[in-house]
Amino acid sequence: MDPNQIKIKEFLSRFFKSHDLKPEEDIFALGFVNSLLAMQLVAFVEKEFGIKVEDADLDLDNFRSIQAISSLVARKSAAPAEA
Amino acid sequence: MNLELTGAQRAVREEVRAFVAAEIAPHAGRWDREEAIPGDLITKLRERGWLGSLIAAEWGGRGQEMISYGLMTEEIGRGCSSVRSLLTVHDMAAHAVQRFGTREAKERFLPAMARGEILGALALSEPNAGSDAAGVETTAVQEGDGWILTGRKKWTTFGQIAGLYLVFAKVDGKPTAFLLERDTPGLTVTPLRGITGTRASLLAELAIDGCRVPASHLAGKVGLGISFVGNYTLEQGRYSVAWGAVGLLQACLDACREYTATRVQYGKPLAEHQLIQALLTDMIVNVRAARLLCLRSGWLRETRDPAAAAETMAAKYFASVAATKAANDAVQIHGANGCTEEFPVGRYLRDAKVLEIIEGSTQIQQINIPRFVFPEF
Numbered sequence: 001m002d003p004n005q006i007k008i009k010e011f012l013s014r015f016f017k018s019h020d021l022k023p024e025e026d027i028f029a030l031g032f033v034n035s036l037l038a039m040q041l042v043a044f045v046e047k048e049f050g051i052k053v054e055d056a057d058l059d060l061d062n063f064r065s066i067q068a069i070s071s072l073v074a075r076k077s078a079a080p081a082e083a
Numbered sequence: 084m085n086l087e088l089t090g091a092q093r094a095v096r097e098e099v100r101a102f103v104a105a106e107i108a109p110h111a112g113r114w115d116r117e118e119a120i121p122g123d124l125i126t127k128l129r130e131r132g133w134l135g136s137l138i139a140a141e142w143g144g145r146g147q148e149m150i151s152y153g154l155m156t157e158e159i160g161r162g163c164s165s166v167r168s169l170l171t172v173h174d175m176a177a178h179a180v181q182r183f184g185t186r187e188a189k190e191r192f193l194p195a196m197a198r199g200e201i202l203g204a205l206a207l208s209e210p211n212a213g214s215d216a217a218g219v220e221t222t223a224v225q226e227g228d229g230w231i232l233t234g235r236k237k238w239t240t241f242g243q244i245a246g247l248y249l250v251f252a253k254v255d256g257k258p259t260a261f262l263l264e265r266d267t268p269g270l271t272v273t274p275l276r277g278i279t280g281t282r283a284s285l286l287a288e289l290a291i292d293g294c295r296v297p298a299s300h301l302a303g304k305v306g307l308g309i310s311f312v313g314n315y316t317l318e319q320g321r322y323s324v325a326w327g328a329v330g331l332l333q334a335c336l337d338a339c340r341e342y343t344a345t346r347v348q349y350g351k352p353l354a355e356h357q358l359i360q361a362l363l364t365d366m367i368v369n370v371r372a373a374r375l376l377c378l379r380s381g382w383l384r385e386t387r388d389p390a391a392a393a394e395t396m397a398a399k400y401f402a403s404v405a406a407t408k409a410a411n412d413a414v415q416i417h418g419a420n421g422c423t424e425e426f427p428v429g430r431y432l433r434d435a436k437v438l439e440i441i442e443g444s445t446q447i448q449q450i451n452i453p454r455f456v457f458p459e460f
Binding site for chain 2: 015
């Protein structure tokens with residue numbers, strides 16, 4: 001895992017204490033969390049990585065796994081946010 | 084986290100407190116009986132910039148800092164829960180538009196909401212859908228470049244006078260949020276009267292009969308109505324309600340302090356009777372604990388910490404349950420006087436009960452709170 005993925009895993013581990021989460025695992029399908037986590041994940045990636053999650057990025061698929069979140073972070077870090 | 088208020092935060096509290104003492108608290112009992120807050124009060128709130136105060140400067144608001152917002156809400160909730168609920172629902176709607184609205188919707192609504200000229204309301208609850216928000220039966224069907232909404236909404240706080248409704252509907256079974264303007268053909272707003280608490284909050288039922296809204300009125304993507312829009316909006320509502328509950332707790336304590344100091348039984352003031360002191364102690368400690376939870380929630384929200392969601396839920400749960408206990412005890416302390424309209428505590432009890440039902444009932448919080456992991460533990 002790259003450094004970003006490690007940070008994401010650390011955050012998600014709060015919710016998956018007894019489970020060693022793999023990068024590609026679907027966190028919603030695992031059933032440990034419900035949709036209440038979705039906006040928390042948005043707040044986390046915005047604060048941790050200093051990016052702005054825009055309306056177009058608000059999709060559960062972007063937050064479904066460590067890999068999906070790190071891809072979103074990489075995309076948003078590469079392209080400057082639109083006003 | 085610094086537990087001391089800043090000078091600016093104290094100034095906000097003092098300003099709102101003075102306004103509430105002069106313009107709200109003396110009239111709240113009458114508004115409760117009349118089941119309406121007056122239009123001139125709304126004008127005064129608007130003039131002071133207290134409606135939509137969280138809206139960012141780029142949209143014409145003042146981006147009020149979260150703890151000042153909370154202190155303002157506490158003071159208003161201390162005077163009148165119905166007035167507090169106006170801020171709650173308007174700010175929830177504005178919060179949703181700012182986060183999920185299209186650019187066109189933001190430009191059209193946010194500056195007017197920041198000025199309080201358009202009041203927002205939340206159209207989520209339905210005759211058959213309360214806690215189970217995903218169970219709404221209102222539907223939205225795409226037609227051309229817009230959407231056709233059909234359904235019934237109930238318990239819409241300030242629905243009687245709102246100009247913009249955040250409506251939760253289903254698109255092919257997927258929860259989706261829309262903005263619906265008051266003057267849309269097909270929308271019928273009917274006042275809902277005879278409610279137990281927050282009686283002056285101008286509740287309404289909405290009959291949405293084939294209302295057409297443009298594509299720009301979609302709030303968030305199709306399917307994200309609950310997971311993103313609903314949760315984000317309700318978190319704002321919980322933050323407001325939690326502070327309102329602190330205000331109500333403080334109001335119970337204020338009323339009981341005054342009453343127990345002057346009411347004499349068995350030759351001494353009630354305040355000197357030990358069983359009364361036990362009830363006062365719970366009120367004093369609970370209002371302090373609830374306020375601390377709210378302050379921490381506000382600090383986490385202000386710093387955009389992802390732990391804010393859990394902390395806000397805990398604050399809302401604790402404060403609303405404590406408010407109901409305090410109001411119940413306040414009526415008990417006042418005895419037969421507490422059961423009359425000469426004293427405000429009966430209204431406090433009715434209003435407190437509402438706080439345990441709205442923005443996620445006590446039981447919904449009890450299901451959700453254990454699902455969060457609080458960062459310290």
